[in-house]
Structure formats: C-alpha cells, structure tokens
Amino acid sequence: MEGLTLSDAEQKYYADLFSYCDIDSTKKVAANGRVLELFRAAQLPHDVVLQIMELCGATRLGYFGRSQFYIALKLVAVAQSGFPLRVESINTVKDLPLPRFVASKNEQESRHAASYSSDSENQGSYSGVIPPPPGRGQVKKGSISHDTVQPRTSADQQEPASPVVSPQQSPPTSPHTWRKHGRHPSGGNNERPLAGPGPFWSPFGEAQSVPSAGDAVWSGHSPPPPQENWVSFADTPPTSALLTMHPASVQDQTTVRTVASATTANEIRRQSSSYDDPWKITDEQRQYYVNQFKTIQPDLNGFIPGSAAKEFFTKSKLPILELSHIWELSDFDKDGALTLDEFCAAFHLVVARKNGYDLPEKLPESLMPKLIDLEDSAVLSLERPDPLQLCARDSKRFSESIPNHNCCEGSGVQFGPKFRISLFLIAGVGDQPGEVGYSGSPAEAPPSKSPSMPSLNQTWPELNQSSEVSKLLFSFININFVKQWETFSERSSSSQTLTQFDSNIAPADPDTAIVHPVPIRMTPSKIHMQEMELKRAGSDHTNPTSPLLVKTSDLTEENKINSSVKFASGNTVADGYSSSDSFTSDPEQIGNNVTRQRSHSGTSPDNTAPPPPPPRPQPSHSRSSSLDMNRTFPVTTGQQQAGVVAHPPAVPPRPQPSQAPGPVVHRPVDADGLMTHTSTSPQQIPEQPNFADFSQFEVFAASNVNEEQDDETEKHPEVLTVEKASDSAGSLRVAKTESKIEEKTAAGAPANVSKGTTPLAPPPKPVRRRLKSEDELRPEVDEHTQKTGVLAAVLASQPSIPRSVGKDKKAIQASIRRNKETNTVLARLNSELQQQLKVIWMFLRREFPWKFNWNNFDHSLTYKPIAVNCEHTHF
C-alpha cells in the first residue's frame, strides 16, 4: 500500500486544515460539510473533487478520517499542479506545493454550490428512496455544516521542505468497490422482483473492478461473466464506471484519468487486499435488507422460514442450485430458517451473484451473523492506541448492537480475543495500565461517556499479570526446550492465548453467546502473534546477542521519527483503516513494540488476506508451521513495497535455535525502552522482581544454547540442549532421560499424551469429552496460569546462576540440580500446555470448521494417503 510522505510544512498545514474541518472533534469529517467547501475552494472541477474524494477513500467510508483527509489534500495539490490524479502520484511527485485554497467570492454562491454538490454526493451515495444509513449517516449528519469557506489563501503557505520521513499512512484504497456502486441511483426498477424500494446494484461494467480484489480473497474466483442484472441497468453503459456515476459532468479527459485511477486503485487493492472486504454489507444495503426482512417477518428477532425464504429468493431468478448454495452459506446454524443476519447475508450473496460475482466457497467473515456490522469497529479497536477513545467509540457502536451490556463486555463478546490480544500486547509492551505503549494522543473522549472505562481498566492489571506470566513462561520454555522456532513460537503464543482466556473471556460475560466470536477471533490473532514473534526474531536476527544494541537501535529509531510517531498515533485514533495500512508499509519505524501491535492488527481477519490455517495440534508437524509462515509472509511483505525505513530481512522459517531466546532477552529491554521514550504518558514501572532474575537466567541459557546451534536439525533439540548442558557440567543423566521422556510424550502421538501425564498434567480424558464446551476448558486454563505463576515464583526465588560456573564444582552441581528440577517441571508444563493447545485446536477445528480456510490448507499435512493415515487419524 502506498504510504503518504508529508513534509513538515505539509503536515502542519494539513493538520490545521483538518482541525478546521473537524468541527465536532470527532476525528471524522463528513464528506459533505466543510471539506467539500474546502475542496471547492481549491478551484478544481467538481468531478475532480469527487474523484479525489473517491481516491482517498472518503466516499466509501462516508467520512474523512485524518488519513483520508491528508490524502485528499495531497491529491488536491497533485491536481492543482497538473499532474494526473492518481494515488501513486502523491508520493512520486516530488516537491509538490501545498494545496491552494482560495476563498469563494460569493458566499451565497458557495453555499449554493456546496449544497448542490452535496446533493450530488448524496445521489452518488444512495438512491433517493433509501434513507441515509444509521451508522455512518449519523456522523455525516452530525457534522454537516454549510458554513462559508474560511479564507485560506496561499499567502501563509510555505514552500515544502525536503520530505521528512514520516509515518507512512497509506491512503485507503480507492473505493472502487461494488458496494459503493451499489448505492447508485438507477432508473430501471421495472424488473425488480422485490416488493418495496430497493438499492440499486452496480452495472456489470463496474463489476470488473472487483474481481481483482476478490481474487485475493477467494482464489477460486473467476472474473464475473457479463450478466444481466437483477435490477435492470439496461441504460448504463458498461464501459466506464464513472460515466454512470456522473454522466453529466464527466469530461473526456477526466474519464481517461478516472479509468486510470480506477485501475490504479485496483492494483492497490490487490496489493493490500486489506480491510476492504467486498462482501461487507454497507449500511444502506443493510437497511434495505432489513426492510425486506420486515416485509416477510415483521419481527426483527424472528425467523424467516425456509419456505418463505425460498419463495422470496427464487424471485431473483437465480438457478436453484446456486440458491441452495447461498442458503447453505447463509443459513449459519443450519436450522432451516433465516434470522435477520442470515437473511442479510443470503440477500447479499444473492445480489452479489446477480451482479456476476462468484459465490464464495465459504461464508465470508463479513457476512457472518453477529459480525456483520462490527467488522470495522473491530479493526478500529485494534488500531486505536488510546483506551479511553477506544472505549468511547466502542460504547457508541455497541450501544447499537448490544444494548444490554456495557461496552467492554460487549466488545469482549464481539471482538473476542483479537481485541483483547491487542490490549494484551499493549499491556505486554507497556506493562502498565495507563500507558498503552504509545506516545502522543492523550485521551480525548470524556471518560464519563463510556461506561466501560472502569471495567476496562479493571481488566488491565489482569492483562499485565497474564502477560507477566506468559513472559516468564515464554522464557522458561525457551530456555529449556529450545525447539525449532515455529513450534516454539506457536506454543508460546498459545500460552498467551490461554492466559487470556483465563483472565478475560471467562469473566467477560456469562449470558451472551460468547461461544461464536471467541474462537473465531482467536485463529488469526494467534497466527499473527506468531508472525509478530517472527518479526521480532527478524529484528533480533540483526543483533541477536546484545540487548543493549537492540535498545539503542530502537532508541535511535524512535528519536528519528519522534514527530512522526505522534502523527501516526493521532492518525490511528482518527481512523483505524489508515494505520492498518501504515503498518504494512513500514512496520519497523516506531520500533518493535509498536510493530508488534501493528503487525497484529494490520493483518487482522478482516483483511481479505486468506486466513492462515490453524496450527497443528501435533507438535511433530513443525514443517507445517514453517510453511504457514511462508504463506503468511508474502502477504505482508508484499504490501511493504513503499517502506521508507529499511525493512528487516525476512526471517527464515527456521532460525537458529540460538535466536529463539532472542525475543525473550529482548522483551524486557523493549519494555524499558518504550517506557523511557514514551514521554507523554505517565510512567510507573511496576516492580518485577522475577523479571530481572530471569533475564540473567536467560542470558545464561542463551549462552548454553549458542553452543548448541549445530544440533538444530536434530529431532528433539530441546532434549539435546538439556543433555549438553548437563554433560558440560558433569553428571545429569537423570534429568536428561527424564526430560527426554517428558518431551517424547509431549511431542509424540496424541495417544501417548495420556500415558505421559505427570502429576501436574490434567487427567487423561478422552478428547471428545473434554471438548464439550469452553467452560470445561476454562478451569484447566485457569489452573494453568496459576501453575505457571507458581512456577515463575519458584524459579524466580532461585538465585541467579553465575556465569563462571567452571570454578566451583559444588555450585555447579547445585545449579545443575536446580536446573534439573526446573527442567522437569517445565517439561511437564510443556507437555501439559501442548496437550491443551491441541485440545483447544481440535475443539476449534471441529466446532468451527468454517473458520479455517480449507482452501489454503496444507493438504500434504492434513490429507495423507489413506493407507498410511489410518493409525494417525484414530487416537
């Protein structure tokens, strides 16, 4: 995705303009308020203005976030300089002057013009029949103002200085989606088979823009064939999308430009294939679907029986086979009836199919019940660094959807672990509730406005605790079981997930249907945590041994882009979309900590990137996860083309085992570095007595591990590590065998797990029984965090191991003994955790098979020749 490079002058100027336009301080500027006037004051043709608004993404969003606004301004400058209006040109064109805005001579005229253009904008946005949608429309309405354009002459403008590296905020992709065009007015309703007013779907010519996006998502897609529309569009020429949109105002020249920019936008969409889910139901569409639902079933909480739905959908004249496929997709709970959400999904799919799109193989996430309207808010919540704002926004959003719960619980329900993981990450970075690991952007939302504030804050200490625990756990596993990287990270991140389950989900909300969203969100987030860890490993790769080096590099990096960090954070507050993109363009620039959050959020499941396959439950499948990594990586790295800051080298899927402890060593330093450098947030570093001990311990372990690099290819490197450590010290046969046994049981066939259970391990129950519900899982998880906490305490109480071990034999033996004990405990813990992980994943895969993208699944791993596979499948 393109990034936006702004010079200082531009940045300042744009910020001024934004604050001018953002009269409500909502960080969202309605597209037809002052912005339009401002853009008219740029003295550009009306269609160019509209084009700009489209390119920057505001038309799609319905408002200008900060990034959209900046991009729009940049585009205005581009247009005023006479360059072709494209998204790339905002960065390729150097030394661009600031956009010029001249005061309109006649206030009345401008008022009229503004109203005219907003009228036309409205026409472009929705058909006249459909009332403005509730969600975004509110924002729009709230900030509509027809004030006169404040004079902004170019007198106070400065020549732009040489471009400074600033956070790449990528422009949101140009909104050439079929949803947008779905809002078109259309003349021909005569063939519309449905009763009541309807939205008007895109002419098929515009459908051409979508498959590129769709291809990124559903690989099976073929370009939609030219096809008659359900709603007749006989009079719309299929050649140019924009022609249909503004038939009167399009000139030849701009048409060419528009087409070019449209293709550009498509390319960008293909590259990013991010948040802009073509299956997402817009508010207008949803409104219409709801109306249609009401015609069949007046009670919005009711069901549409299958017979009625059949009657209704056969009016679409789609073949029965396709309709049945749509039904299968949309009847989420397979009860033969459609709820409102299911109906919306079905209708949406029908309409999409009518417009020539291939049906997806599985229900797109954005169409899943309960998630339909919350996708973008989920993204926003991830991006927003500020808990207060986050809460305020959430409470606003969730007050619509979940009226009975306070918003934190609501968000917990709806966002699931994804949301919480982000919080968790933030907590892990900052180790402190109020800090959030970001500089800049003080809380702007009034806390009283959000009822969830107390509860959210309440969860933070827990988060910290759990992060603490998981850190320790992380390091322990790291020290003792220096496994291959993939499995290692998988396990460690899973342990984080487990703790999360413990501290948050369980108390979140007893009586809502948590069950669906929770595992749904877990899948991608887990993978992204892996990915994130990989990234960290990548940065560690450059300076693997020296934490100090890491720190200083972080430091300089942070200093270098100090101002831009602020800018970026302000931006993310303004608009989650932009930062999800800015992540992809330069994940490294704000240092590792922020990168972690962004890497997590940027490839959130709302992206159209294929959801990564679930990690193997069997630990022997280390190859699979490395493949998974390979798959997830091109997605992100492909988007990082415009990174200004040097990008870390792609991490090899199997780093040396010595790198494995890298992140652990790195982590405390990371936190410290962030704390010292986030100047605006209050700092109290919580006391972490265990932690210091650990880092020493880790260093020691790491040195041990470094000797072990050549053993990487061995099947059980962790055992070998233990062995070597013990051998070098003298005598530790017992520990070695013990841990070996433990490890083998842990890593062996699942059937063996029950045999290998230790006193600590959960009782060997058949997997099925344990999988019945999450509630059954929770106590165990709970137990585990406690165990790990205990363990941490035990280990921390040990004196740190001196580095000069060769001198004193007794000391060596003592430390060996301690290590041995630790090893045993950790081996047990490891096997336990592995088993739990496996159980959870099996549960998830069994219960939520639709969440796992089977298309991208590694078939070589899941499906083996039958004869071979027989033993493995039954356990």
Add this chain to the structure above:
Amino acid sequence: MAVCVAVIAKENYPLYIRSVPTENELKFHYMVHTSLDVVDEKISAMGKALVDQRELYLGLLYPTEDYKVTFPNQLCSYGYVTNSRVKFVMVVDSSNTALRDNEIRSMFRKLHNSYTDVMCNPFYNPGDRIQSRWAAALLGLPPSLCSSALLKGTVLR
C-alpha cells in the same frame, strides 16, 4: 478409514455417492449396490421389532477381501438407515486398523446430521440427487476439499 460414502434414497437410488480413490469408483459403487441387499434384509428383519426403538445403525454389512493390486485392502461396508428409510452406506478400509463399532457409529451420526442439514435447505427437493456442492455440507466441509478430506472428515470426528 472411510473410502466411500453413499446416501441412498428410500427407493434405492443413490442420492449421493462419493469415493475417495476416484479411479476405482465403479468398484465402490458395486460394493454399495451389493450392500443394499443386506440393508434391505436387515431392515425387513428389524421391521418386526419395535419400530420406534429401532436402531438406526445397521452394523457391518458386507466384508470383502480384495487382493487386487490396485487396492489390496480389506474393505467393509457399514450401513445406517434413517427413519425415513434413507440409507447410508459407508465403505471402510479396514486393512490397517480395525475400526471399532463406536467409531463407525459416530461417523454415521455425523453423516446423518449433515444429511439433516441438507434437508433443511428449502431449495432442496427431497429425492433429488444431492449436488456435489451440497455434498460438502453433507460432511460439514467446504466443497473444495470434498474429494480428499470429505471422508477423512468423517473419521476425524
């Protein structure tokens, strides 16, 4: 491990039949067809018993020993009949593992559930052949994996 799954209508025509090694389909069809006789036998025998307490699972129908080079495995077919007399026949390769009855039973139960889901689709006319796209839903899997993981899905639980 199931290698072939068939859903047979009340009138003994196939609603859905799918085998994993596609090159040997005919053999499986033959086997399923042969098993139907056994199914009918068992049903008629069971019909004298209490109708409402009837066990849907029919058990082992038709063990075969096949020493052909192409598929040198022992195949067994198991049967299941719904209350509406729709029959499920599953051919299982039992050369490597002796599947326990319970496992087969649970596979059938899952198959039955999937079948019920398919029947819940208002766009499906009972008695029609279950289309291949649907077939995935029959086993709770997306169509793309229909050929490979379809039957594995039944085994995996």
